[in-house]
Amino acid sequence: MATEIERKFLVANDSWRAAVIRSERMTQGYIARGPTATVRIRLIDGDDAMLTLKGKTVGVSRPEFEYAIPRDEAEDLLVLCGEARLSKTRHFIEHVGHEWTIDVFEDRLSGLIVAEIELGDEAESFATPSWLGEEVSQDKRYANALLVDATAPPIRN
Amino acid sequence: MATEIERKFLVANDSWRAAVIRSERMTQGYIARGPTATVRIRLIDGDDAMLTLKGKTVGVSRPEFEYAIPRDEAEDLLVLCGEARLSKTRHFIEHVGHEWTIDVFEDRLSGLIVAEIELGDEAESFATPSWLGEEVSQDKRYANALLVDATAPPIRN
Numbered sequence: 001m002a003t004e005i006e007r008k009f010l011v012a013n014d015s016w017r018a019a020v021i022r023s024e025r026m027t028q029g030y031i032a033r034g035p036t037a038t039v040r041i042r043l044i045d046g047d048d049a050m051l052t053l054k055g056k057t058v059g060v061s062r063p064e065f066e067y068a069i070p071r072d073e074a075e076d077l078l079v080l081c082g083e084a085r086l087s088k089t090r091h092f093i094e095h096v097g098h099e100w101t102i103d104v105f106e107d108r109l110s111g112l113i114v115a116e117i118e119l120g121d122e123a124e125s126f127a128t129p130s131w132l133g134e135e136v137s138q139d140k141r142y143a144n145a146l147l148v149d150a151t152a153p154p155i156r157n
Numbered sequence: 158m159a160t161e162i163e164r165k166f167l168v169a170n171d172s173w174r175a176a177v178i179r180s181e182r183m184t185q186g187y188i189a190r191g192p193t194a195t196v197r198i199r200l201i202d203g204d205d206a207m208l209t210l211k212g213k214t215v216g217v218s219r220p221e222f223e224y225a226i227p228r229d230e231a232e233d234l235l236v237l238c239g240e241a242r243l244s245k246t247r248h249f250i251e252h253v254g255h256e257w258t259i260d261v262f263e264d265r266l267s268g269l270i271v272a273e274i275e276l277g278d279e280a281e282s283f284a285t286p287s288w289l290g291e292e293v294s295q296d297k298r299y300a301n302a303l304l305v306d307a308t309a310p311p312i313r314n
Binding site: 001031032033034036037038039051053055063065067069073076077080081082 | 158188189190191193194195196208210212220222224226230233234237238239
């Protein structure tokens with residue numbers, strides 16, 4: 001079992017775009033979302049398909065299990081997900097020894113941009129890029145498993 | 158995607174025991190059970206661990222996706238399932254060209270014995286063994302994903 005320790009932020013401006021080193025477009029769906037776990041199918045354009053089980057989040061940590069699956073089966077599973085799907089382009093940025101991902105959401109979530117950093121432990125410090133906005137790690141509305149049900153990006157007060 | 162076409166029966170007597178050709182003990186749990194799919198982890202004693210996604214049942218058919226996963230990860234996933242687990246011994250029987258499985262449930266489901274046959278299509282005929290009891294294919298209470306919540310075997314009227 002891996003443990004995913006992740007912090008999540010909005011972006012304050014567009015200056016991150018100049019630092020992008022690679023990008024990939026992905027479509028993902030949730031075939032099951034229960035009180036103890038979510039089960040995600042992710043199709044990455046021209047690349048792998050992954051089946052990912054994530055346990056309950058405690059603080060900013062959660063257990064994660066990930067398996068590569070055949071692409072055609074992932075496509076069938078995405079159909080079974082029905083409306084519980086979203087597409088986004090993920091951009092990768094290196095900043096002072098850490099990798100950031102910046103997800104630019106599409107369709108009804110257009111306008112939503114979320115930056116994430118994975119950490120080795122919850123207390124790990126990291127340099128703050130100039131484009132970094134408000135932290136939303138604890139705002140459940142930004143969980144992708146809930147964003148798939150949203151009709152528009154969440155509004156922060 | 159495979160399609161599972163399965164009919165399910167109670168047993169009328171114990172004469173099936175003389176025909177058993179092999180048996181395996183399994184523990185399984187459900188990490189997520191949604192309206193569109195169930196996600197099962199199954200650990201077979203001394204053998205494989207499987208992650209299985211099953212779609213919604215229509216009649217006696219349902220889409221099924223199965224992946225072998227590392228045994229230690231399956232054990233971690235079973236812990237995440239909490240109480241939604243059951244153990245049973247599965248016995249295999251050949252009868253006039255078909256394979257039957259007979260599940261003998263344990264613990265709080267002790268006394269429950271269910272015979273299953275997998276068919277190539279919904280209309281496929283099969284010889285009826287002398288030990289075959291009432292069909293319960295349409296009785297949702299016999300779905301393993303629901304049996305894990307039961308405190309005792311279902312009672313038929």
